[in-house]
Amino acid sequence: MAVPKRKKSKSRRDKRRTHKKLSAPALVPCPQCNELKPPHRACFYCGTYKGEEVIKIKEE
Amino acid sequence: MRHRKAGKKLNRTSSHRRLMFRNMLTSFFDSEKIETTDAKAKVLKKEVDKLITLGKKGDLHSRRIAAKMIRDKEVLKKLFDDIAKRFKNRISGYTRIVKLGWRQGDGAPTSLIELLPDLGEEKKEKKVTKKEDKTKEKTTKKKKETVSKAKTDKKSVKKEKKVKAKKVEESKSEKEENLQEKKRVKPKN
Numbered sequence: 383m384a385v386p387k388r389k390k391s392k393s394r395r396d397k398r399r400t401h402k403k404l405s406a407p408a409l410v411p412c413p414q415c416n417e418l419k420p421p422h423r424a425c426f427y428c429g430t431y432k433g434e435e436v437i438k439i440k441e442e
Numbered sequence: 443m444r445h446r447k448a449g450k451k452l453n454r455t456s457s458h459r460r461l462m463f464r465n466m467l468t469s470f471f472d473s474e475k476i477e478t479t480d481a482k483a484k485v486l487k488k489e490v491d492k493l494i495t496l497g498k499k500g501d502l503h504s505r506r507i508a509a510k511m512i513r514d515k516e517v518l519k520k521l522f523d524d525i526a527k528r529f530k531n532r533i534s535g536y537t538r539i540v541k542l543g544w545r546q547g548d549g550a551p552t553s554l555i556e557l558l559p560d561l562g563e564e565k566k567e568k569k570v571t572k573k574e575d576k577t578k579e580k581t582t583k584k585k586k587e588t589v590s591k592a593k594t595d596k597k598s599v600k601k602e603k604k605v606k607a608k609k610v611e612e613s614k615s616e617k618e619e620n621l622q623e624k625k626r627v628k629p630k631n
Binding site for chain 1: 541543554
């Protein structure tokens with residue numbers, strides 16, 4: 383059976399993983415309350431979407 | 443291959459799927475808005491449109507077909523006597539889906555699906571006026587274009603000037619940045 387001749391060094395292993403990274407989430411300021419929210423989604427700070435769609439938000 | 447096989451299975455057997463949508467449709471027409479996952483909302487929209495079309499027909503046969511999907515007699519009545527009449531002015535597209543975010547337990551994307559309000563006479567008028575405005579804008583734009591063509595020769599001269607000005611600005615901004623960097627370095631020392 384074909385078998386690796388050498389153990390992959392830490393350097394080679396880590397070099398392979400340089401492309402494996404997280405990307406920052408896309409966020410836009412809510413036109414209503416200016417908090418950052420994901421685009422095309424209702425704002426979960428003020429509960430609005432396109433100015434009117436109100437989802438009840440518990441006020442603390 | 444799944445060529446031309448429309449519809450989503452939603453990881454359910456056909457009987458499970460059918461019962462789930464009967465439940466969802468019944469509670470949707472009852473409360474007029476529900477929160478579900480994005481995928482289910484998208485499929486539900488299709489089914490809702492079908493049922494409202496049946497409701498608009500309003501005869502006994504379509505009532506019986508609708509009764510196959512709706513599990514509550516009261517809700518069936520409401521669909522045929524109330525909801526169907528509200529949508530007389532709409533041809534289709536009776537619902538609105540707003541994406542809400544992600545569910546706490548499993549991170550599933552959720553959305554709110556709701557029946558749209560009555561399309562009254564006022565809104566119709568508004569739409570007409572909007573269209574008129576657009577046509578007006580177009581005509582004005584055309585006029586501007588013709589004027590601008592005459593100005594193109596002048597513009598080309600202006601453009602050259604602008605390019606030069608930009609270059610100057612860039613060099614200035616670079617200098618400023620350099621200065622700022624120097625300032626930052628200094629206090630550390």
